[in-house]
Amino acid sequence: MQRVLLIIGGGIAAYKAPELVRQLRSRDLAVRCLMTAAAEQFVSPLSLASVSGDKVYENLFDLTDEAEMGHIQLSRDADIILVAPATADLMAKAAQGLANDLASTSLLATDKKIIMAPAMNVRMWQHEATQRNLSQLIADGVSIIGPEEGDMACGEFGPGRMSEPQTIAAATAAALAGRAPDGGTDKTLSGRKFLVTAGPTHEPIDPVRYIANRSSGKQGYAIAAALAARGAEVHLVSGPTALAAPQGVHMARVETAREMLAAAQAVLPVDGAVMTAAVADWRPSDCDAQKIKKNGDAPAPLSLTENPDILATLAAAGKNRPALLIGFAAETENIEAHATAKLAKKKCDWIVANNVGAESGIVGGVMGGDTNAISLICATERKPSVENFDIMSKHEVATLLSDRMAAHFAAAKSKGKTE
Numbered sequence: 001m002q003r004v005l006l007i008i009g010g011g012i013a014a015y016k017a018p019e020l021v022r023q024l025r026s027r028d029l030a031v032r033c034l035m036t037a038a039a040e041q042f043v044s045p046l047s048l049a050s051v052s053g054d055k056v057y058e059n060l061f062d063l064t065d066e067a068e069m070g071h072i073q074l075s076r077d078a079d080i081i082l083v084a085p086a087t088a089d090l091m092a093k094a095a096q097g098l099a100n101d102l103a104s105t106s107l108l109a110t111d112k113k114i115i116m117a118p119a120m121n122v123r124m125w126q127h128e129a130t131q132r133n134l135s136q137l138i139a140d141g142v143s144i145i146g147p148e149e150g151d152m153a154c155g156e157f158g159p160g161r162m163s164e165p166q167t168i169a170a171a172t173a174a175a176l177a178g179r180a181p182d183g184g185t186d187k188t189l190s191g192r193k194f195l196v197t198a199g200p201t202h203e204p205i206d207p208v209r210y211i212a213n214r215s216s217g218k219q220g221y222a223i224a225a226a227l228a229a230r231g232a233e234v235h236l237v238s239g240p241t242a243l244a245a246p247q248g249v250h251m252a253r254v255e256t257a258r259e260m261l262a263a264a265q266a267v268l269p270v271d272g273a274v275m276t277a278a279v280a281d282w283r284p285s286d287c288d289a290q291k292i293k294k295n296g297d298a299p300a301p302l303s304l305t306e307n308p309d310i311l312a313t314l315a316a317a318g319k320n321r322p323a324l325l326i327g328f329a330a331e332t333e334n335i336e337a338h339a340t341a342k343l344a345k346k347k348c349d350w351i352v353a354n355n356v357g358a359e360s361g362i363v364g365g366v367m368g369g370d371t372n373a374i375s376l377i378c379a380t381e382r383k384p385s386v387e388n389f390d391i392m393s394k395h396e397v398a399t400l401l402s403d404r405m406a407a408h409f410a411a412a413k414s415k416g417k418t419e
Helices: 012-026 045-052 063-068 071-076 088-096 102-109 122-126 128-139 165-177 218-229 257-267 310-315 335-346 394-414
Strands: 003-008 030-035 080-086 113-118 148-151 157-161 193-198 233-238 250-253 272-275 282-284 304-306 324-331 350-355 374-378 385-388
Touching (some): 003 012, 003 102, 012 030, 012 045, 012 080, 012 165, 030 045, 030 102, 071 102, 080 088, 080 102, 080 165, 088 102, 088 113, 088 128, 113 165, 122 128, 122 157, 165 394, 193 218, 193 257, 218 394, 233 257, 250 257, 257 310, 272 310, 272 394, 310 324, 310 335, 324 335, 335 350, 374 394
Parallel strands (some): 003 030, 003 080, 080 113, 193 233, 193 272, 233 250, 272 324
Antiparallel strands (some): 148 157, 282 304, 374 385
16 A cells, blocks of 8 residues: 655644545555644644544654654655645745754655645745745655635635645545556656647736636646646646646646637647637627726627637647647536537547536536536547546546546557557
8 A cells, every 4th residue: 555644734724634634545545644833733633643543743853753763764654745735834944955843854855756735825825935935846846736726714815725635635646646666657648749728718808807717727737737747748828827837837828719729829739639728709809998987878788709719720720630639518508418519510539528517516616626527528430439427636537538648649559550
């Protein structure tokens, strides 16, 4: 059984640690917990010992702990180290190589993969020092999960909230599953080039208002990260989101549908394209140079112009058409029928249909959430094949799709095809 060393930092999100331990153990992972002194103000060692079934480590200078499991061995005994919540303090210590307590010492002494799930006040997250530390950690090979945007315990709103335990556990299990028996990383997509689009587009009405779809970009970013982890060269074209660029991914940020199309075309040719972006179908025919003011009369009608169809445009790109073109269909009713019709109309190879309606069974909804309910519909010579999947985290969806894409290209190569 693979072992996770869970380092729990001293933030309010530490109260989620017992649920995170449960989520990890439900994936057949052994969990050993290490707490900072501040973490004990939010969750008790006894609670963590109960759910993990293992001793909880707290003090660098505990002679018994050092005799039984020294801090060096503690970090080496794990298959992966997960820091959740990763506070600004813990991130700073790790980035600068400081080691003055058990948590920071273990991070510096390890030779294993490290994953961090940041959690802090929005201003702390956006501070230049934190962003410098984040960049250094990514450069050092640390994987970052989140943070998410939402309401804070302090009453503010913005990025800084720790990702949900299910999402973190899924990403941790995926990182462990991507490790080959010899300790190397699964690079089955090495030499392949992918385009991924993500997030919404904003179509301006005036300098203040815009038309958009409800999309956080989380699913597209997770797919880009999963493909990069498999060794692919990944180009992510993203509409406006609050997410940090995934590690090892080439990033282009855009605002409108026309900008997204131009950025996507600039990346071609590619082996595969995964079009997760929720592109606005229409844009205002004219964008006012100044903010439109209310004058007591009825508002003027808003004239709309159809936006370019990015998926259909790539499907008709001739020699530049991606060898594997995957679209997404966000539907609220007749999910399979609407998605199958889109597959034929847009002339793509696969469609990932996701139920974004109230009856999806996902608490809080798919849009902006951490979970998804999908069906994978693939074009065949006869009728399209359909696979339905249970609700899973968006990281698990990304792993599933990257597995299928790797298998697709491996099969094509074995048949002697050039794709």
